[in-house]
């Protein structure tokens with residue numbers, strides 16, 4: 001039985017299932033015995049996992065049914081979900097009768113204290129990857145979540161919501177979230193997930209790009225679209241119906257028209273280009289003159305041969321696998337793609353003279369959320385763009401709470417230890433490391449929002465026996481760099 005269409009799903013009361021999952025402690029920790037990564041990578045030892053879940057407890061039944069995708073008895077399922085829970089799971093098509101027991105149509109996985117709903121990994125139990133396959137929370141999902149700014153806002157759009165994870169996160173800091181997708185099965189998964197996470201402020205709509213929100217404005221748009229550049233196929237979560245990087249270009253070009261003043265677009269994307277040094281040109285041209293400040297990020301650059309090898313392997317269980325290696329390479333040639341850059345674009349709509357910056361960054365999604373740092377960078381850039389030369393010295397900034405300093409020490413010839421280098425970085429998924437001189441480190445200890453940078457630097461110069469004028473002159477570019485990387489918070493730092 002297929003999943004109930006998302007329009008009906010949105011009016012279903014799925015709370016008995018949520019209660020059952022919470023009561024059984026079906027959460028990240030509880031499922032640790034079954035390594036989720038192994039489940040998704042198809043490297044699970046299913047026999048061992050079945051042994052581990054043989055106690056008949058509600059949680060074991062949930063793991064078997066919703067994580068491992070195996071059949072459970074009706075009696076066990078009733079014990080796990082209760083009569084009401086079982087009824088709603090059956091009515092919505094999440095579970096169905098199979099060989100005298102019950103099986104799940106989709107997987108429900110606890111991730112970071114949220115319930116997510118996705119298709120079972122094709123690598124688990126050798127399932128096919130159908131063209132409407134709903135992907136789960138993968139590295140790209142997490143990277144986008146980490147790069148999303150999260151001020152309290154009214155309206156958020158999650159374009160290409162898929163399993164709905166971005167919409168669910170946004171629903172915690174927005175009055176209303178609209179999640180759109182071209183895949184109705186994805187919208188059904190997102191609707192179930194919204195219910196399981198008790199997020200009633202998510203409005204799901206079917207359609208391509210901005211069609212479902214034609215005349216609406218948002219404070220935040222997030223998008224993890226099918227951004228990989230791969231040959232056309234019907235695998236909608238990965239390939240879209242657009243050539244090359246046209247889909248992400250459309251999102252980047254059209255998003256500013258749907259942003260309120262001060263609103264952000266946070267999206268992942270990839271684009272093709274010729275020489276390595278040209279990497280920012282294409283996305284820059286998409287956002288030029290759009291009335292937005294823009295931060296264009298490069299995470300990774302691949303050759304067509306690398307793309308072909310990497311993506312063919314990743315989607316080997318899908319219809320994309322029917323495209324032969326030569327056809328993949330010919331596709332990149334047809335596009336004129338000598339290189340492909342994978343990265344992100346963050347825009348903020350702002351009246352006045354806009355800035356664009358392009359950085360090579362390496363986000364690490366296993367580290368904490370970086371959205372706060374990103375907001376600081378946008379605020380600082382806007383302030384710096386209006387400052388007269390040297391005026392930064394009058395600022396009374398505070399340090400970003402995400403600052404981390406790492407020092408390397410070495411034994412000195414005459415005994416003791418000397419600091420030989422220091423690196424400042426953010427404790428977040430965007431680290432943006434910066435080598436720091438001793439004067440900068442001393443300065444950072446003095447930033448309390450009360451003293452100006454000038455006074456703090458004079459203080460440092462005096463304590464180190466240096467000429468204050470020279471220190472002021474030499475440190476100014478470094479201070480700008482600290483602000484540009486979000487280590488200093490300039491908002492409210494000027495009288």
Ligand SMILES: C[S@@+](CC[C@H](N)C(=O)[O-])C[C@H]1O[C@@H](n2cnc3c(N)ncnc32)[C@H](O)[C@@H]1O
Pocket residue numbers: 135136137138140141144159160161162163164165166180181182183186207208209223224225226227236237238240241247
């Ligand atoms: C990579 S998945 C991302 C899912 C989820 N937002 C996440 O972050 O994990 C991309 C989603 O975009 C949807 N999509 C594909 N083409 C689209 C289009 N033209 N307009 C809107 N969504 C589209 C796919 O169906 C899929 O659900």
